Amino acid sequence: MKISVFGTGYLGATHAVCMAELGHTVIGVDVDATKIERLAAGDAPFYEPGLPSLLRTHVASGRLRFTTDYSEAANFADLHFIGVGTPQREPDFAADTTFVEQVVRDLAPLLPRNAIIVGKSTVPVGTAAKLQELANTGVARGLQAEVVWNPEFLREGFAINDTLDPDRIVIGVANANSEGEQVLRRAYAPILERERACPVVVTDLETAELVKVSANAFLATKISFINAVSEVCEAAGADVTVLADAIGLDDRIGRKFLGAGLGFGGGCLPKDIRAFMARAGELGADQALTFLREVDSINMRRREKMVELTSRACGGTVLGKTIAVLGASFKPNSDDVRDSPALNVAGMLSLKGANTIVYDPKALANARRSFPTLNYAESALEACAGADAVLVATEWREFVQLDPETVGAVARGRVLLDGRNCMPSDRWCNLGWSYYALGRG
Ligand code: UDX
Secondary structure: OOOEEEOOOHHHHHHHHHHOOOOOEEEEEOOHHHHHHHHHOOOOOOOOOHHHHHHHHHHHHHOEEEEEEEHHHHHHHOOOEEOOOOOOOOOOOOOOOOOHHHHHHHHHHHOOOOOEEEEOOOOOOOHHHHHHHHOOOOOOOOOOOHHHHHHHOOOOHHHHHHOOOOOEEEEOOOOOOOHHHHHHHHOOOOHOOOOOOOOEEEEEHHHHHHHHHHHHHHHHHHHHHHHHHHHHHHOOOOOOHHHHHHOOOOOOOOOOOOOOOOOOOOOOHHHHHHHHHHHHHHHHHHHHHOOOHHHHHHHHHHHHHHHHHHHHOOOOOOOOOEEEEEOOOOOOOOOOOOOOOOHHHHHHHHHOEEEEEEEEOOHHHHHHHHOHHHHHHEOHHHHHHOOOOOEEEEOOHHHOOHHHHHHHHHHHOOEEEEOOOOOHHHHHHHOOOOEEEOOOO
């Protein structure tokens, strides 16, 4: 099939590459000419495991190309995916749908024949219907562009796998006999024809839009739940990690997303729960989601608690102390530093007078751009050299596997702060390190 993907960020670029991998001919479109040039040269503009090789393969095979020219995409494809950003709007924290709307406004008049427009961006409920109106008024007389909603659930770090082997495919349509649904099923046929194919949930546009934000709100709530319990564990002298293992054994609960620690960050969860609350308010259902405000504040509190714990571990103040912060990305296997708890903590420590030295395996360049006043090192050991305390803020495998003896040989103090409850504490304690973690009494 001939497919276009508008937006070449984490979502759009991954989707374009994966559609080519499924056998389609794909054109990726973006307004950012630099990004397009890099992608066209087979160079991924962000870190995502597995993406560079698939990108190079399909650019080389000619199945994937990139452009800034909307009319090229309009003429080429019959199925147009939209994966542009919906950033947080100031001051009401609602999602800004300007970019999504602009794609439809610009694309619709250029369409030479009937087409299907598939929204993948995370949007406030009601956006798809509005986009259908924009499409209706934009297309040339006699043509139709059906808007379908197909939310994306990919996680950074697992984006390729989540796209090619999803848990479910949700298709939101306005009418029961939607051509868009059939076209989308054909596009995903290689996934749906597998022996153990994932379920397809076909629903109305509004439900499809809400599925995405509800899923993210649930995940955020699960993380904040365990972090709230973690605060009680701290007060009571209990261990939240063992508690999470124990409650996670209940099938109805499950252990995933019960990782207590610095909490959630990134470009999705924090923004999506705020946008969800804002939209519920607009719809007159604001009371329904007030608990998400608490979910948000529990999460933000973790960062302050981490700073307090670090002060305590450093003898009451971090002023004049050198702290190695291991991790800058919001989670491992990503170079994304948007709303990163790790960098937030590093920034707060620095404001309190600590000499903070940050290291991350992939996110250093992005971190330097966002927090230029922090100090950065080129390796974990370089960051730890002369440090009074070592703070693990992102659970990269490289940090979990650090050798306490080697780190101890270069650090000034043997103080380990585990912001993600990911370090093998016994190993470090046996070698004379003082171990501090959130929720571990
Ligand atoms: C999320 C959703 O998982 C994905 O389905 C959606 O499409 C986009 O948003 P992502 O932002 O890539 O994906 O990251 P995710 O793996 O969900 O982690 C989000 C944050 O929660 C990270 O900062 C992570 O460190 C944190 N987290 C995750 C915890 O603090 N504890 C956990 O147990 C799990």
